[in-house]
Amino acid sequence: MKHALVVGGTGMLSEVSLWLISQGYHVSIIARNAERMDKLVKRAGTKHHVTPLLVDYTDGKKLQEKLKNTISKNGEIDLVVAWIHSYATEALSIIIDEVSNRKHRWQLFHILSSRSNTETIREHIAIPHFCTYYQVQLGFIIDDSCSRWLTNEEISSGVIEAIKKKENVATIGQVELREKRP
Numbered sequence: 225m226k227h228a229l230v231v232g233g234t235g236m237l238s239e240v241s242l243w244l245i246s247q248g249y250h251v252s253i254i255a256r257n258a259e260r261m262d263k264l265v266k267r268a269g270t271k272h273h274v275t276p277l278l279v280d281y282t283d284g285k286k287l288q289e290k291l292k293n294t295i296s297k298n299g300e301i302d303l304v305v306a307w308i309h310s311y312a313t314e315a316l317s318i319i320i321d322e323v324s325n326r327k328h329r330w331q332l333f334h335i336l337s338s339r340s341n342t343e344t345i346r347e348h349i350a351i352p353h354f355c356t357y358y359q360v361q362l363g364f365i366i367d368d369s370c371s372r373w374l375t376n377e378e379i380s381s382g383v384i385e386a387i388k389k390k391e392n393v394a395t396i397g398q399v400e401l402r403e404k405r406p
């Protein structure tokens with residue numbers, strides 16, 4: 225069975241976690257809050273295809289442990305969708321190291337906020353040979369000349385499209401013009 229990891233998979237990416245299960249993936253999900261995780265697992269309708277990884281991703285040691293456990297139980301990770309707050313400076317590189325340890329081809333979809341500079345981020349991430357790296361940037365929407373942030377539904381469906389299309393950089397909504405941001 226294919227194995228996906230969704231970092232922050234109980235929040236705005238909930239629908240992405242559920243969609244990946246429907247696409248035949250075993251999905252490991254990182255988040256801290258057990259109640260929100262239980263709700264998502266109930267929505268999935270199966271415990272067999274979901275592995276909750278309840279961990280604070282700022283705790284590097286525990287994050288490593290959880291990743292090692294799920295890889296040994298559920299197999300190599302083929303696809304990672306990562307929404308990681310910028311204060312967790314080490315989390316993404318720990319995930320990359322653990323997932324790529326084993327010379328296995330995999331894809332990383334890195335979800336970035338409107339303010340992120342995609343080029344600078346790409347330059348600063350060490351992408352291993354066996355990983356294909358994609359960026360998905362969250363923007364905003366202009367409706368009837370008013371601007372607003374994306375809804376969770378728009379974010380999840382945009383990420384699902386990005387996974388299907390595999391563009392190097394996908395933008396959900398728009399990131400220009402900065403002065404029109406909500």
Ligand SMILES: NC(=O)c1ccc[n+]([C@@H]2O[C@H](COP(=O)([O-])OP(=O)(O)OC[C@H]3O[C@@H](n4cnc5c(N)ncnc54)[C@H](OP(=O)(O)O)[C@@H]3O)[C@@H](O)[C@H]2O)c1
Pocket residue numbers: 231232233234235236237254255256257258260279280281282307309312337338362363364373374375376379
């Ligand atoms: N440009 C845009 O339009 C844009 C950009 C960003 C956000 N937003 C909006 O803003 C809302 C709030 O953003 P949000 O970042 O709170 O998104 P969120 O996706 O609702 O929540 C963050 C996710 O990451 C997990 N998480 C957070 N910190 C963690 C940690 N230290 N360790 C492990 N897991 C962690 C959360 O679970 P736990 O809390 O259980 O750990 C949750 O699953 C979103 O719902 C979205 O609609 C919009």
